[in-house]
Amino acid sequence: MSALAAIPSPTQAVWQLGPLPIRAYALCIIAGIVAAIWITERRWVARGGAPGDVLDIAVWAVPFGIVGGRLYHVVTSPRPYFGEDGDPLRAFAIWEGGLGIWGAIALGGVGAWIACRRRGIPLPAFGDAVAPGLLVAQAIGRLGNWFNNELYGRATDLPWALTVYRWDGTRAVVGPDGEPVVLGTFHPTFLYELLWDLAAAALVVWADRRFRLGHGRAFALYVASYCAGRLWIELLRTDPAETFAGVRLNVFTTVVVGLLAVAYLVWQRGRPREVLTRGRQTPDGPAAAAAVAGGAGETGETEPPGDDDRGRHAGG
Structure with a gap:
């Protein structure tokens, strides 16, 4: 298959702005974080949380997640x-790419737990609000892998194959003819995951609206x-691991x-969504919900029970 007929890859991932290197990977990660915070803020407030909670939690969760x-x-x-021939100091070079999602979720969750505990916010409720935003952030972050010519899969000649260049860390290696050296065409696993993440985000939003998920089920x-x-997707990848x-x-x-996530969904099935007022959880049950709803005129931040309020949910 001709490389010209495949999906192209960038030939440069870093640009110099005076002495400051502008890295595409870092920009994608930052854009993903901003998108996640924006989406989560809308969802959190719609569920009864206080405005500003999300940003305060992100101050803890984001650094923990990156580490x-x-x-x-x-x-x-x-x-x-x-x-x-490895270089141990490169382990600290986050700007070169290389963030594992499971480590980010695990340690980011620790940071979120610390912040939620400080503010008296139930972590499962916050997790339900942040879920779609995390998927969107992951999708945006995968564009950074595209700029870096990394995380592609096995060789293929499918119509959506990805052209990958020989890479020196910041740009494509140029051959004697002045053109980038092409390694071949491969499965664009970064693109597969990007599209899957967006579809999964839509699924979570739909299910959250349809079944009023709570207590960490979203x-x-x-x-x-x-x-x-x-x-x-992982089974298609060929990068060293x-x-x-x-x-x-x-x-x-x-x-x-x-499997643990599925087990949790089964374990928590049937529980009504928790009622939040200014982000704090009140006991489950119709009486508690009615009491909180009765005070909604004062706080304007509670979420009445029932399905009639779906229209005001900004993100699900």
Whole structure:
């Protein structure tokens, strides 16, 4: 298949603005974080949370998540850092790319838990609000992999194959003819995951509206739906990664985490969505809901029970 007939890849991922390097990967990560905060803020306020809670929690969750994502990436792909000819100091070079989603969610969750505890906010309720925004952030972040010519799959000549160039870390290597050196055409696994993430975000929003998910069930659905896609996408990838019994470690992680998410959904089935007033949870039940709804005229931030209020949910 001709490279000209395939999806093109960027030939540059870093631009110099005077002494300041502008990195596409970092811009995509920042854009994803901003999108997630915006979506979550709308959903959180619609569910009864106080405006500003999300940004305050993000101050804790985002740094924790970045550190966790990098730790997971280094542990599951250690050869560039600790293998033969590896450079341990590159483990700190987050701007070069390499953030593992499971580490980001795990340690980011710790940061969110600390912030929620400080503000008296139930973490499961916040998790339900943030779930679709995380998927959108992940989708935007995958564009950074496209700029870096990384995380592609096996070679293919399908019509949507991705042209990948030989890469020197910041730009494509140029051959004697002055043209970028083409490695071949491959499965665009970054694009598969991007589209899957957006579809999963739509699923979570729909299910949240339809079934009024609460107590962490929307977050569990996010994890389960993401794992379902990540499993088959991971099996297409060819980038170096640690394996166990010949299978990529990420595959094992995806299966275990996905099954735990499904188990949580089953365990929590049938529970009514918690009623929040200024982000704080009140006891479940019609009496508690009626009491909170009766005070809605004062706070303007409660979520009455029932299905008639779906129209005012900005994000589900």
